[in-house]
Amino acid sequence: MQVKNLKKTYKGGITAIDDVSFNIQKGEIFGFLGPNGAGKTTTIKILTTLLRPTSGQAIVAGYDISKNSNKVRENIGIVFQEPALDDRLTGKENLDFHARLYGMNKAERKQRISEVLELVGLTQRADSLVKTYSGGMQRRLELARGLMHKPTVLFLDEPTLGLDVQTRRKIWDYILRVKDTENMTILLTTHYMEEAEKVCERIAIIDAGKILKIGTTAELIGTSCGTVLEVKTADKIKNISGVKQIKKNGERVDLVVKDEKQTTKIVKELMNNYDIIELNIRKASLEDVFVQMTGKSIREEKPQKMRARIPRGHGR
Amino acid sequence: MNRNIQSVYVMWWRIMIRMIRAKGRLLGTMVQPLFFMVAFGLGLRGVGGSQLNFILPGIIAMSAIMSSVMAGIGVIWDREFGFLKEVLVAPVSRVSVIIGRAAGAITTTIVQSIWLGFIAIIMGAEIQLAGVIPALIFLILTSTLAVGIGLSFGSIIDDFENFQIVQNIIIMPMTFLSTAFISVEFAPSWLALIVKLNPFSYGIDGMRHFLTGAGSFNPALDLLVISVCAALSIIASAWFFERIEI
Numbered sequence A: 001m002q003v004k005n006l007k008k009t010y011k012g013g014i015t016a017i018d019d020v021s022f023n024i025q026k027g028e029i030f031g032f033l034g035p036n037g038a039g040k041t042t043t044i045k046i047l048t049t050l051l052r053p054t055s056g057q058a059i060v061a062g063y064d065i066s067k068n069s070n071k072v073r074e075n076i077g078i079v080f081q082e083p084a085l086d087d088r089l090t091g092k093e094n095l096d097f098h099a100r101l102y103g104m105n106k107a108e109r110k111q112r113i114s115e116v117l118e119l120v121g122l123t124q125r126a127d128s129l130v131k132t133y134s135g136g137m138q139r140r141l142e143l144a145r146g147l148m149h150k151p152t153v154l155f156l157d158e159p160t161l162g163l164d165v166q167t168r169r170k171i172w173d174y175i176l177r178v179k180d181t182e183n184m185t186i187l188l189t190t191h192y193m194e195e196a197e198k199v200c201e202r203i204a205i206i207d208a209g210k211i212l213k214i215g216t217t218a219e220l221i222g223t224s225c226g227t228v229l230e231v232k233t234a235d236k237i238k239n240i241s242g243v244k245q246i247k248k249n250g251e252r253v254d255l256v257v258k259d260e261k262q263t264t265k266i267v268k269e270l271m272n273n274y275d276i277i278e279l280n281i282r283k284a285s286l287e288d289v290f291v292q293m294t295g296k297s298i299r300e301e302k303p304q305k306m307r308a309r310i311p312r313g314h315g316r
Numbered sequence B: 001m002n003r004n005i006q007s008v009y010v011m012w013w014r015i016m017i018r019m020i021r022a023k024g025r026l027l028g029t030m031v032q033p034l035f036f037m038v039a040f041g042l043g044l045r046g047v048g049g050s051q052l053n054f055i056l057p058g059i060i061a062m063s064a065i066m067s068s069v070m071a072g073i074g075v076i077w078d079r080e081f082g083f084l085k086e087v088l089v090a091p092v093s094r095v096s097v098i099i100g101r102a103a104g105a106i107t108t109t110i111v112q113s114i115w116l117g118f119i120a121i122i123m124g125a126e127i128q129l130a131g132v133i134p135a136l137i138f139l140i141l142t143s144t145l146a147v148g149i150g151l152s153f154g155s156i157i158d159d160f161e162n163f164q165i166v167q168n169i170i171i172m173p174m175t176f177l178s179t180a181f182i183s184v185e186f187a188p189s190w191l192a193l194i195v196k197l198n199p200f201s202y203g204i205d206g207m208r209h210f211l212t213g214a215g216s217f218n219p220a221l222d223l224l225v226i227s228v229c230a231a232l233s234i235i236a237s238a239w240f241f242e243r244i245e246i
Ligand SMILES: Nc1ncnc2c1ncn2[C@@H]1O[C@H](COP(=O)(O)OP(=O)(O)O)[C@@H](O)[C@H]1O
Pocket: A010, A011, A012, A014, A015, A016, A034, A035, A036, A037, A038, A039, A040, A041, A042, A043, B246
């Protein structure tokens, strides 16, 4: 996948993404990490041909999204951020609907439907109406549907948003298992740090419509911060050489150290000059990198609500 | 190609399944027009057969137009509940999606109209059995025009309130200011002109011509006007649907 200078300005004049460029290798899991409103969904909508970019180009699964959108559509699978199931159909009917749109014949449909249902553990509930499914089950069904036609590129927009920890873990298990067996390229978005860190081979940090940095977790952490010293003290800590950033973190103060090798030196200096109540040394995480780059925490925002607005006064 | 035919079929199939499962709404489309038929039918009983023959096909046509336009609500529903995305990213032509949707709405309308036709016969309308097939063709064309209008507005509009406004200020007048309830022979000339400018008038007149022998226009003209307008409305709806961005 090659994305070059993608830009999208919505009708109201909001520029959701600006000059977004990146490449994804075949078979790679690539993550988009950023807070709500960063432009992750907009990027995915453009790459999946739901939205036309204002400017820029992209090649997805080997085809140009603007010139050859039908070929792109044939080769991609998507799990949208918001539910996209027909809840008045059963799980199996949703899958069958999908399979027909992707031109699968009867035998293929039958086989593949039972395969993907098995994979996401929904075989037992295949014939229940989707409206009787829990949020996690719906998510798993959507994942199964995204995999039905064996796409070469899979898009996952916040696949675990709003789910409990257990279900989240389960869904990632499925995704990783599938990735291994079917050798897909995966582009996913998330604002859960741990997920991004654990699952993605490379990550793009995106904020306010711009990509700030792309790299492996190690690279991202390595280039901007090495270790973090969490210090509890009554004193006010002044600048120490080697400390890249000092920020308040509740009762404590976090000192971000850029070069790991300087950690010992800085700890000594702290011990000598301040009255330290508590000191905790840890390796910097993506969260720290994120704060470092954007000046804000990714966790500040609450998750968006899952369901679309339900209109009043209309029976279905 | 195969995929696009599947797409027409599966869109139609989904609408059928949903209709059958939504028992309440199904009952509504079948029962609600009965009130009109009973009110008009019994109310006009004293007036004689010719009035009934005029008014009952009119009520069937009105119900058909109303239920066909509802196809547009389906698009808005799918947009609201996200399912539209599933359809829009599929590798099928959007025209095939529109045709499938239209076929679903038209099927529903045909079922409703046949049922109302039976009631009309029971109530004393004199229907020419030989004319039923051509009348059905006119019904389908009338329904197609209404479906095309509904789907066009459903693709442009993204909320229910605005769709209701369209129903009230465009569809309702088009239904009532047509040959459904107005006879061009007896209406004042300005009103007759409005009726003649309304494409629905020709579909309804064609139906009435074959069902009861009491048409006002030449049936060939009826067929020409309603066919062209039905085709244009479907083309328009495909055009608007093609341009949906989410
Ligand atoms: N349909 C739309 N019309 C106008 N603005 C939009 C639309 N969709 C998203 N936006 C705006 O674009 C920006 C990026 O949104 P989005 O891509 O959904 O971000 P993310 O998925 O990272 O949370 C936000 O400021 C959002 O308000």
